[in-house]
Amino acid sequence: MKKINEREIAVFALIDILDSGGYNNIVLKRTLNQNKDLNTTQKSFVTQIVNGTLKNIIHLDYIIDCFSKTKTTKMKPLILNTLRISVYQIKFMDKIPHSAACNEAVNLVKAKGFKTLSGFVNGVLRSIIRNLENIEYPDYEKNPVAHISVKYSYPVWLIEYFMEFMKEDEVKELCAKSNDVPRISISTNTTKITRELLMKKLADEGMEVVEGKLTDKSVYISKTANISDSPSFKEGLFHVMDESSMLAVEALSPKEGDTVYDLCSAPGGKSFYASYLMDNKGVIESCDIYEHKLELVQQGIERLGIEIIKTYEHDATKYYEERANKADCVLIDAPCTGFGLLRKKPDIKYTKTKDDVYALAKIQREILSKSHNYVKIGGILVYSTCTVSDEENIKNVEWFIKNYNYEISEIKQLLPSSDNTDGFFIARMIRKG
Numbered sequence: 303m304k305k306i307n308e309r310e311i312a313v314f315a316l317i318d319i320l321d322s323g324g325y326n327n328i329v330l331k332r333t334l335n336q337n338k339d340l341n342t343t344q345k346s347f348v349t350q351i352v353n354g355t356l357k358n359i360i361h362l363d364y365i366i367d368c369f370s371k372t373k374t375t376k377m378k379p380l381i382l383n384t385l386r387i388s389v390y391q392i393k394f395m396d397k398i399p400h401s402a403a404c405n406e407a408v409n410l411v412k413a414k415g416f417k418t419l420s421g422f423v424n425g426v427l428r429s430i431i432r433n434l435e436n437i438e439y440p441d442y443e444k445n446p447v448a449h450i451s452v453k454y455s456y457p458v459w460l461i462e463y464f465m466e467f468m469k470e471d472e473v474k475e476l477c478a479k480s481n482d483v484p485r486i487s488i489s490t491n492t493t494k495i496t497r498e499l500l501m502k503k504l505a506d507e508g509m510e511v512v513e514g515k516l517t518d519k520s521v522y523i524s525k526t527a528n529i530s531d532s533p534s535f536k537e538g539l540f541h542v543m544d545e546s547s548m549l550a551v552e553a554l555s556p557k558e559g560d561t562v563y564d565l566c567s568a569p570g571g572k573s574f575y576a577s578y579l580m581d582n583k584g585v586i587e588s589c590d591i592y593e594h595k596l597e598l599v600q601q602g603i604e605r606l607g608i609e610i611i612k613t614y615e616h617d618a619t620k621y622y623e624e625r626a627n628k629a630d631c632v633l634i635d636a637p638c639t640g641f642g643l644l645r646k647k648p649d650i651k652y653t654k655t656k657d658d659v660y661a662l663a664k665i666q667r668e669i670l671s672k673s674h675n676y677v678k679i680g681g682i683l684v685y686s687t688c689t690v691s692d693e694e695n696i697k698n699v700e701w702f703i704k705n706y707n708y709e710i711s712e713i714k715q716l717l718p719s720s721d722n723t724d725g726f727f728i729a730r731m732i733r734k735g
Contacts, residue, residue: 306339306340308340308344308351309384309407310414311333311337311340312355312387313380313383314333315329315333316355317383319352320359320379325647326356326648326649327647330349330352334349342527346527351391355383356648357644358390358393358394359652360451361393361452361454362389366382366385366430370426378416380411380416381419384411385423385426388407388423389427392404392430393434407423407424408420439452442474446470446474447462447465454481456651457651457652459656460651460654461477463656463659476717476718476719479645479717479722480725481648482645483645484646485722486523486526486529487514487522488520488521488523488540488541489519489520489541489543489571489574490521490539490540490578491538491540491541491606492578493577493581493582493607494606494607495539500521500534500539501513503534503539504534508525509523514545516545516549519548519578521540529542535605536605542571543572544724544726545723546688547571547572547686547726549726550572550728551575551576551633551684553686554631554682554684556576556579556584556586556631559583561587561629561630561631562630562631562633563587563589563629563631563632563633563676564587564633564635565635566590566637566669567613568590568595568596568599569602570598570602573599574603576631576633577608582608582610586612587611589618591615591618593615596615618636618669618672619665619668619669619672620672621675622676626675626676629681630678630681631677631681632674632681632682632683632684634683636665636685636687636694638666639662640654641690641691642688642717642725642726643688643725644718646724659693662694663691663694663698666687666694667702670685670698671705671706674706674733680732682731682732682733683708683731683732683733684729685698685699686729688725688726689727690715690725690727699713699731707733708732710730711732712730713730714728715727
C-alpha cells in the first residue's frame with residue numbers, strides 16, 4: 303500500500319490556493335475530504351503546514367531568496383512551494399528535525415519528476431539550516447514598514463495603509479497577533495441547553511472547554527478533530543461563532559417578539575444567535591443575495607431547531623419598499639475586505655488590494671443608503687464588518703450619520719491584538735423621529 307505523503311498533499315493544496323486562486327479554507331476542506339485515509343494526526347499536520355505557510359509566505363520567500371541564486375519569482379510552483387513548506391517546518395515547527403524537513407523535500411521533488419533539481423533544493427535548505435540564527439532582517443527602527451512586512455508577511459501597501467490610521471507599534475502588534483492560531487469559539491443554543499450543561503457534555507465527548515469572557519453564551523473548545531462529528535453539534539446544541547460576531551448581535555438588542563432583519567446573513571450565525579437572545583419568539587428575516595448560501599442557513603436552522611427564522615433572497619444594495627418601517631432591529635454585517643479574519647483566512651492579505659478597500663466601501667454605503675429605511679422610528683440599526691479598515695468602518699458611519707436621520711449609540715473596534723477575537727467593527731445606531 304502506498305504511503306500517504308502529507309507534505310505532498312500540503313504542497314498541492316498551496317499550489318491550488320496560490321496559483322489557481324482557491325480560497326484556503328475551501329481548498330483545505332476539499333483536500334482533506336479527498337484524502338480519506340489520513341488519520342487525525344496527519345490531517346492536523348497538513349492543516350498546520352498549509353495555514354502556517356500561508357501566514358508566513360513573504361517571510362519564507364525572504365529567507366529562501368537570501369540563500370538561493372534562483373529567486374522565488376523565477377521558480378516552478380512545485381519547487382517553490384516545496385521549499386516554502388520545508389522552510390516553514392525548519393523555522394517555525396520545533397518538533398520537526400531539520401534533517402527530516404530537508405530529506406522529505408528532496409524525496410518529494412524527485413518523486414514528482416524533478417530529480418535534476420533535487421540537488422538545488424537540498425543545497426538551499428542545507429544553507430538555511432546552517433545559517434538559521436544569522437539571517438538579517440530589515441531593521442525596525444530604520445524601516446518599520448519593511449521589517450513588519452517581512453517578519454509578519456504582510457504586503458507593503460497593507461502595512462502603509464494600516465499606518466494611515468494606526469500607530470507603528472499598534473500595526474506591528476496587530477500583524478503579529480493575526481498570525482496566531484485562532485481559538486475555536488462556539489455559541490450555546492440556549493433555547494435547548496445552558497452553557498454549563500453544554501460545557502459538561504463537550505468535556506464528556508473528549509473536548510477541552512473554556513468559558514468565554516465576552517458573552518454569557520460563548521465557549522472555547524479544543525482537542526476536536528471534526529466538529530460536525532460531535533453528538534452535541536448533531537443535536538443542535540451549538541454553532542461555531544466568534545465572540546466578536548456575538549457582540550454585534552448583542553448590540554442589536556433583539557427581544558422576544560421583535561421583528562429583526564439580518565440583511566447579509568449567510569452562513570447564518572448572527573441570525574441563529576439573535577434567535578437565542580429572543581428565546582425563539584418573534585420574527586427574523588435572514589437575507590442574502592445568493593440562493594446557495596441561503597441553503598446553508600436553512601441547514602443550520604433545521605439542525606438548531608429554530609422556528610422564527612425565514613430565509614429570503616435579497617440584494618442589500620436594492621430598496622424593497624414592502625420592508626419600510628417594519629423592523630425593530632436591522633443588522634448589516636456588510637461584505638468587506640476581511641482584514642480582521644487573517645488568523646483564519648491568511649490568503650486574504652495577498653489577494654486584496656487597496657482598490658478593493660474603496661470599491662467595498664462604496665458598496666457598503668450603497669447598502670446603508672437603501673437599508674436604513676427598514677428600521678422603525680426609535681429602532682436599532684447595527685452596521686458591522688470583519689475588517690479593521692477605517693475606510694470601511696468609521697468613515698462609513700460618519701458619512702451615514704451626516705446624511706441620514708440616525709444617532710450613534712455605541713461604536714466598538716475589536717482587534718486580535720487587544721481582544722483576542724477576530725478584528726471586528728460594530729456601530730450601533732438609533733433611528734430618530
